[in-house]
Amino acid sequence: MNLFAVIILIALVSEFAINILADVLNLRKLKTDLPESLAGYHDQNSYRKSQEYLRVNTRFGWLTSTFSLALILVFWFLGGFNVLDQIIRNYNLGPVSSGVLFIGILVAGKALIFLPFSIYDTFVIEEAFGFNKTSVKVFITDTVKGIVLAVGIGGPLLAVILLFFERTGPYAWIVCWITVVIFMLIMQFLVPSVIMPLFNTFEPIEEGDLKKSLMEYAASIAFPLTHVFRMDGSKRSSKSNAFFTGFGKSKRIVLYDTLIEQHTVPELVGVLAHEMGHFKLNHIKKNLVIAILQSGFMFYILSLCLSRKGLFDAFYMEHVSVYAGLVFFSMLFTPVDFFSHILMNMYSRKNEYEADRFAVITTQDNRSIKEALIKLSVNNLGNLFPHPFYVLLNYSHPPLMDRIYRIEKTIP
Ligand SMILES: [Zn+2]
Numbered sequence: 172m173n174l175f176a177v178i179i180l181i182a183l184v185s186e187f188a189i190n191i192l193a194d195v196l197n198l199r200k201l202k203t204d205l206p207e208s209l210a211g212y213h214d215q216n217s218y219r220k221s222q223e224y225l226r227v228n229t230r231f232g233w234l235t236s237t238f239s240l241a242l243i244l245v246f247w248f249l250g251g252f253n254v255l256d257q258i259i260r261n262y263n264l265g266p267v268s269s270g271v272l273f274i275g276i277l278v279a280g281k282a283l284i285f286l287p288f289s290i291y292d293t294f295v296i297e298e299a300f301g302f303n304k305t306s307v308k309v310f311i312t313d314t315v316k317g318i319v320l321a322v323g324i325g326g327p328l329l330a331v332i333l334l335f336f337e338r339t340g341p342y343a344w345i346v347c348w349i350t351v352v353i354f355m356l357i358m359q360f361l362v363p364s365v366i367m368p369l370f371n372t373f374e375p376i377e378e379g380d381l382k383k384s385l386m387e388y389a390a391s392i393a394f395p396l397t398h399v400f401r402m403d404g405s406k407r408s409s410k411s412n413a414f415f416t417g418f419g420k421s422k423r424i425v426l427y428d429t430l431i432e433q434h435t436v437p438e439l440v441g442v443l444a445h446e447m448g449h450f451k452l453n454h455i456k457k458n459l460v461i462a463i464l465q466s467g468f469m470f471y472i473l474s475l476c477l478s479r480k481g482l483f484d485a486f487y488m489e490h491v492s493v494y495a496g497l498v499f500f501s502m503l504f505t506p507v508d509f510f511s512h513i514l515m516n517m518y519s520r521k522n523e524y525e526a527d528r529f530a531v532i533t534t535q536d537n538r539s540i541k542e543a544l545i546k547l548s549v550n551n552l553g554n555l556f557p558h559p560f561y562v563l564l565n566y567s568h569p570p571l572m573d574r575i576y577r578i579e580k581t582i583p
Pocket of ligand 1: 445446449525526
């Protein structure tokens with residue numbers, strides 16, 4: 172076993188073990204009693220249900236991640252990558268087509284193997300807790316649309332990256348980086364206007380109290396609000412949410428129909444204020460800049476690794492190729508990914524506090540924002556007392572109780 176193999180094996184196994192440890196700590200913390208302040212929102216029954224939801228999801232996560240790790244290790248040590256490569260090489264398709272086929276088969280194979288897990292999650296777990304609204308027909312059409320998008324968008328992008336690495340020598344990483352940045356910018360416009368409407372219906376919210384209040388609030392912070400949409404989130408789940416997407420003319424605020432049903436107008440203004448806070452505080456732009464820098468760093472490190480024969484020996488490969496290098500690099504990158512994910516989550520939690528603060532100050536109504544957050548968490552059976560270590564690894568939003576504490580302290 173060479174050094175690359177040792178590093179990747181340790182990285183995969185330790186990532187798995189660290190996540191299990193975080194889960195165990197998180198489950199232990201479930202013993203906490205329902206706090207007085209939430210007594211009006213949760214009864215003992217619904218509180219117990221939220222704890223059970225976490226237990227069931229955690230156990231299911233263990234099953235999925237154990238299976239996933241075992242699958243990778245078995246495929247790796249049985250020389251699966253080389254067997255697949257040899258089969259594809261028999262067709263003499265050239266490096267780009269072979270690469271798209273090689274990565275395509277790995278991705279499709281993994282998706283197919285994990286399809287039953289996704290079915291179980293939707294139709295058994297989410298169903299048991301009363302969340303699932305996805306019909307079999309919607310599930311199937313979602314899956315088909317996902318495949319079409321992956322092939323239609325992911326395929327050509329991958330082909331272009333492989334082509335550049337084959338043709339542009341030492342500058343390949345810069346050319347690929349620029350390509351991916353252009354792709355990311357185009358997607359900022361395409362996702363809200365073209366891709367998301369493939370999966371959901373977006374309707375401008377109708378005239379009335381809600382629209383009037385949202386418009387008045389937007390005018391008060393000089394935000395040119397043109398698009399507020401109601402999304403039929405209830406098509407898949409009774410869970411609720413709201414989000415902000417896009418730039419320029421394509422920017423829009425989306426409220427799930429389930430959110431509109433479950434909240435009062437002042438609470439919805441609070442939710443909208445939080446989302447606008449993200450925009451006004453430039454969180455969306457900053458996130459895009461970070462994503463751009465991250466991809467540049469990744470392509471640079473990738474370019475350093477692609478020529479290392481040891482990386483290919485680690486996976487028993489007879490031939491060195493850019494496409495296989497891409498796959499192995501993604502595994503070698505696991506520790507960097509792991510730590511950058513933690514840093515990004517920390518940064519995201521900081522932004523969430525800032526957006527909450529923005530919402531409180533601009534609406535001068537911390538009570539409605541607090542109510543909205545509590546209801547959201549209670550309705551979605553969120554975990555009220557996650558373990559700090561679990562939060563460190565997994566939470567892009569601060570735990571509910573921490574947000575409430577800060578909101579109460581913020582003077583409007
Ligand atoms: Zn937010």
